[in-house]
Amino acid sequence: xxxxxxxxxxxxxxxxxxxxxxxxxxxxxxxxxxxxxxxxxxxxxxxxxxxxxxxxxxxxxxxxxxxxxxxxxxxxxxxxxxxxxxxxxxxxxxxxxxxxxxxxxxxxxxxxxxxxxxxxxxxxxxxxxxxxxxxxxxxxxxx
Amino acid sequence: xxxxxxxxxxxxxxxxxxxxxxxxxxxxxxxxxxxxxxxxxxxxxxxxxxxxxxxxxxxxxxxxxxxxxxxxxxxxxxxxxxxxxxxxxxxxxxxxxxxxxxxxxxxxxxxxxxxxxxxxxxxxxxxxxxxxxxxxxxxxxxxxxxxxxxxxxxxxxxxxxxxxxxxxxxxxxxxxxxxxxxxxxxxxxxxxxxxxxxxxxxxxxxxxxxxxxxxxxxxxxxxxxxxxxxxxxxxxxxxxxxxxxxxxxxxxxxxxxxxxxxxxxxxxxxxxxxxxxxxxxxxxxxxxxxxxxxxxxxxxxxxxxxxxxxxxxxxxxxxx
Numbered sequence: 211x212x213x214x215x216x217x218x219x220x221x222x223x224x225x226x227x228x229x230x231x232x233x234x235x236x237x238x239x240x241x242x243x244x245x246x247x248x249x250x251x252x253x254x255x256x257x258x259x260x261x262x263x264x265x266x267x268x269x270x271x272x273x274x275x276x277x278x279x280x281x282x283x284x285x286x287x288x289x290x291x292x293x294x295x296x297x298x299x300x301x302x303x304x305x306x307x308x309x310x311x312x313x314x315x316x317x318x319x320x321x322x323x324x325x326x327x328x329x330x331x332x333x334x335x336x337x338x339x340x341x342x343x344x345x346x347x348x349x350x351x352x353x
Numbered sequence: 354x355x356x357x358x359x360x361x362x363x364x365x366x367x368x369x370x371x372x373x374x375x376x377x378x379x380x381x382x383x384x385x386x387x388x389x390x391x392x393x394x395x396x397x398x399x400x401x402x403x404x405x406x407x408x409x410x411x412x413x414x415x416x417x418x419x420x421x422x423x424x425x426x427x428x429x430x431x432x433x434x435x436x437x438x439x440x441x442x443x444x445x446x447x448x449x450x451x452x453x454x455x456x457x458x459x460x461x462x463x464x465x466x467x468x469x470x471x472x473x474x475x476x477x478x479x480x481x482x483x484x485x486x487x488x489x490x491x492x493x494x495x496x497x498x499x500x501x502x503x504x505x506x507x508x509x510x511x512x513x514x515x516x517x518x519x520x521x522x523x524x525x526x527x528x529x530x531x532x533x534x535x536x537x538x539x540x541x542x543x544x545x546x547x548x549x550x551x552x553x554x555x556x557x558x559x560x561x562x563x564x565x566x567x568x569x570x571x572x573x574x575x576x577x578x579x580x581x582x583x584x585x586x587x588x589x590x591x592x593x594x595x596x597x598x599x600x601x602x603x604x605x606x607x608x609x610x611x612x613x614x615x616x617x618x619x620x621x622x623x624x625x626x627x628x629x630x631x632x633x634x635x636x637x638x639x640x641x642x643x644x645x646x647x648x649x650x651x652x653x654x655x656x657x658x659x660x661x662x663x664x665x666x667x668x669x670x671x672x673x
C-alpha cells in the first residue's frame with residue numbers, strides 16, 4: 211500500500227501571512243497539532259507543529275530542557291505577546307513530508323524517526339492533504 | 354481542476370416515510386430508512402462531478418460535529434476538501450419523502466452566523482486555491498448576517514487569477530453581487546419572487562430577464578433558468594446572441610432533489626471538456642433529468658447521464 215491509498219484529501223492550510231492567533235484557532239478547530247503552510251502562489255512552504263509555538267514561548271533559560279513539567283507564568287505572557295505575529299517566523303521549512311507514491315512503511319519510519327504525528331502529503335510543491343499516524347495504524351489493522 | 358464554494362453547507366437527513374402524517378409517531382423500518390448526506394449546492398456539485406470522473410476541490414465553512422461528519426462523508430466520495438473550520442455548528446436540513454402520497458416536506462435550518470476570523474481564514478484559503486482551478490462554482494445560501502454581495506469579491510479574485518466562475522444562488526444574492534463578471538449564472542427561484550424586477554413565469558419572461566442581465570454585465574456569457582422544469586420539464590438558456598429552450602422527451606420525475614445543482618454540474622462538465630454553450634447545456638439537461646428519476650438523492654454515473662443525451666431536444670431557438 212502507498213500513501214495515496216490512505217491519506218486524507220484535506221487541503222485546509224494557512225498562508226505564511228496569517229497570525230499565530232489564527233494558527234492556534236485553526237489547530238483547535240481542526241483538532242490537528244500541525245498545520246501546513248502554503249504560500250500565496252499556492253506552493254507548499256512548510257508546516258508548523260504546536261510544539262514549534264510552545265518552544266517559541268519558553269523562556270530562554272528553559273530551552274533545551276527535555277522536560278518542562280512546570281511552565282512558568284512567563285510562558286503564557288510570551289504566548290500572548292506573539293499572538294499577532296506572522297506565522298512565517300515560526301514555520302519549519304524542514305518539516306518532514308511524504309509524497310503520495312511513498313510506501314506506508316516509509317511514512318511510518320518518518321513518523322517514528324521524527325516523533326511527528328501528522329505529515330503533509332506533497333507532490334511537486336503542491337500540497338495534497340495530510341497523513342496522520344493514527345490513520346496509518348487504523349488502515350494497517352483493517353488490512 | 355474545478356473548485357466549488359459552499360459558504361453555508363448542511364448535513365442532510367432524508368427520511369423515507371410511507372404515508373407521512375403530522376401528529377403521529379413514525380418508526381423507520383429498514384425498507385423506509387434514512388439517508389445522511391453532505392449537502393449544500395457546491396458540495397452537491399462536487400459530488401456529482403466526482404462521479405463522472407472530474408476532480409474538484411470543495412471549499413466553504415464548516416463547524417461543530419455536523420461539520421466534521423459532513424467533511425468525512427464528502428471525502429468518502431473522493432472529493433478533496435479545503436473547508437475553513439468555524440466555531441459555530443453547521444446546519445442540518447431534514448427532508449421527509451412520502452412515496453405513497455407523493456409529498457416532500459423540507460425543514461431547512463438557516464445556519465449559524467460566522468465571525469470576521471472565519472471570513473478572513475476562508476479568504477486566505479480561497480485566494481490560494483483559486484490559483485489552481487479553471488472553473489470556480491460559487492453556489493448556495495450565505496450565512497445569516499453576511500453581506501449579500503459576498504460572492505462579488507470572490508468572482509473578482511477568480512477573474513484576476515484567470516479562472517471562470519459560475520454563480521448559482523437566490524435572486525437577492527445575485528442582485529447584490531452583479532455586475533461582477535461571472536461566466537454563467539443560474540438563479541435559484543425555489544422561493545419564488547422577482548429576479549431583477551422580472552416575474553419569471555414563462556420562457557419569454559426568462560429570455561427577457563436573461564438578455565437584460567447579459568446587457569448589464571459584459572462578462573456574463575450564459576444565464577440559465579431551471580425553475581420552469583415543473584412546466585413540461587422546460588429549461589431556458591440565454592447567451593449573448595441567442596436563447597434556447599430545452600425539453601426532454603419524457604418530462605416526468607420522481608423528485609427534484611438537487612435538480613439545479615445537477616444542471617450546473619453538467620454545464621461545468623461540458624465546458625471543462627471544451628464543449629460549446631449549446632452542447633454544455635445538453636449535458637446540463639442530461640445531468641438534471643438523470644437525478645430526477647431516482648427516489649434517493651443520487652449521483653448518476655456518466656453512462657446513465659449519456660443515456661439521457663439523445664432524449665433531450667432544443668425545441669426552440671431564437672436569435673437575440
